[in-house]
Amino acid sequence: MSKTLLIFFFVFSISVKTDAEVVKPQKKQNFRIRLNNSITENDTKLLENEIVFGRGIASKLLGKYELLKDKKINNYIGKIGTGIAAQFGRKQVKYFFGILVSEEINAFAASGGYIFITTGTLKILENEAQLAGVLAHEISHDKRKHIVENLNLNDISSEQNIYSAFNILGGAVRTALEKLNLIAFQILTEQGLPENDEYEADIDTIQTLQKIGYNPHSYVKFLNNTLLISKRKFSSTHPSTELRIQKLNEFLVSKKISKDKGKLNTDRFGFYVEI
């Protein structure tokens, strides 16, 4: 209900133009822009605004958690994540990978290419294949725009209105944007994304690991490990881990994916990740 009110507020706000409206420089002979070009124009605008939106969520995460300043491990995580994103992420998005200092076992896709993993998660990872699985899972959330869709911002009519609000913002709109960021932050850190979104991302993860050459079963092993650690819950933001594992196992069987196939890179992981 509150989200609906916020969206309504946005639409209403931008329908009343203010002096603060930013006029974008006109392209030469704009009348030449054909209908097909408007696809690109809209997509670009939407992406730009999604990045701004994601940056807002990221700032909230960084407000809650400290960012790990370890060059060696940051570079390593960045390389693994960038490699996966280059092949399976959105081409137009520049991905950023950060490590949050927290004992929680969690990872976040803050939208717009901002991906975070906690030190708590890194501690229970056994190898590079599992790390790649966690990052691929978050990249899938980003690629599928789960958080954006969960906020119902991807409806064509409301999306255009709301996203354009980012560019012509007045003070009230900024406040509303801040609230939307807060809702997204709460979804990521407390409520969690819908179960279907998690399953989608899980399946994407298995397929990604398989294509890259990592052992897909390693990701299921990681989920199993989280179950074994009773003190540290995997996270309340994820659906029943048992159910996820069950579905993934069914998928692996249906696709006849061998347990022994694919690399783990345990030594390299151990070399770089020392927490």
Next chain:
Amino acid sequence: MLKYNLLIILKILIFLPQVVFGDDTHYKDMLFGGRAAGMGGTYIAISDDAAGCFYNPAGTVYAYEDSISGSGNAFFSQKYNIEDIPKPLSEETGSYERVGESFLANFFGILRKHDDFTYCFVYLIPETNSEHQFLSINENVWQYELDWNLEDTSYLAGPSLAYSFSDSISWGLGLFYHYRSGRFNNTEHTNYDFDSDGIQDTSANFFHRGEIKEHGFLYKLGLQWNPVDEIVFGFVFDQTVIQNSLYTKVSSGTAYNWIYSDGYSGGYQLALENKSHRSVPIHYGFGAAYYPTPSTMYAFDIDYYSSTSTNIPFGFPNNNYTVILPFSQVESAETAEVINNSFSQTLRLSETYNYSLGLETYINAENSLSFGFFSNNTSAPDAGESTAYYYDHIDMIGLSGAYSSHTPNSTFTTGLVLTKGEGNLIVNHFLPRKINKFPLSRSSWALFIAVN
């Protein structure tokens, strides 16, 4: 008294007029670029993509973004047909048809924008001519076979630069290297049994082979002006200057006569080389485009080509000095040679105009259609205005249509271009002085694809 046996051979020789090389009297034979081709080449006032680098470089400053484009004829078919040609040694008339087919990648362009400048590099094939014919006539007492093959293609490649003075005026320059390469092979064979006794009385074999090479430059200057919103005018000026050319032709023939003591038997071989440059008309183009909505656009072009004199590669008639002109009364080879030498070796091209109309409409943001109509008139002189031995005089019209599928990063276009024209093959005779006209038709269709 006419030497009947000689006449037989020679008449057969020229049964099919041998237009030596491609079509230098039409200037809109090939459309290229997906969007431009779909609109019948009506692009002078549009030109805001890589294809525009050639149509009118000035328009490229308004290109939406950097792009790489390519287009090609997935299938291209040409047909050339002459009616009412008298058959050898017969009162009957017939027709002959030459056809050509090809798959041709005829355009590639790269466009880059840099502030107020845009620069491009394009490669394109503005004209290609492909004619093939195999003719076999067997009328009991005489046989005739012809195998004719011609391929003639012109290429252009080079950069263009455009600059916008303001939001409403831009200019562009292009310099394109011109290269033309063509060749033909023609063999003819005839036998005749005069007295129908089953024994061959005369026979003749002729072989002709020719090549054409041209090097030069096409200079192009373009301007676009947007005086009021949604309307653009475009202007272009260009000319191809041939810097270097070489036409070569080799002919040989043998003829045997077994029944007449004064009949001709023997052979000949002749090689010709011509380095004189062909002249190409100056082209002025004007276009207007109207963009009422993002989903609709209308365009109109008019092209003017100046008159000029162009040499006829290899000259006329077909190199064999003993050839007697068709339908003429020549009593000796000496007379024939005199006539031969008197033929005009140049063709005075008339000034001519082409018109084209284009329409582009979007079904939605992902799908659009374009249509075009265009003329491709000849600059060949009317009958009686030239003493060139023979030439085509035919005005063509064309229709085009294309479908485009758009994604945020690319456009795929496929379409069809149809052309058709009817006119005359004009043959000038000297003895007696008269002009013959034979109904002539040309047609072509091309299925093209393009990506941008």
